[in-house]
Amino acid sequence: MACKCIDELPAKIMAHCNQQKEYQAKPVLDASFKDIVFPIINGEMFDALKADVLLIVDGRRTPKKTTMTFVYCPFCGVKYQEDV
Numbered sequence: 001m002a003c004k005c006i007d008e009l010p011a012k013i014m015a016h017c018n019q020q021k022e023y024q025a026k027p028v029l030d031a032s033f034k035d036i037v038f039p040i041i042n043g044e045m046f047d048a049l050k051a052d053v054l055l056i057v058d059g060r061r062t063p064k065k066t067t068m069t070f071v072y073c074p075f076c077g078v079k080y081q082e083d084v
Contacts, residue, residue: 003078006047048080
């Protein structure tokens with residue numbers, strides 16, 4: 001992975017939140033991404049973000065859940081792995 005967003009952004013998010021008025025009395029102590037996956041391509045493992053998508057399907061009572069793994073970093077646009 002060429003970018004460092006997954007490693008660096010949680011600290012930036014935490015700092016941004018702690019600058020807001022609502023967190024002055026009780027500051028945010030930690031921030032992290034919930035959905036990080038570790039795909040393996042050609043024997044190399046790397047980290048990427050994923051998102052759950054809820055699909056409303058005609059005739060189905062409950063939404064169908066599917067997963068989308070990002071090929072590009074949603075924050076900076078850098079491709080996670082060249083051969084993906």
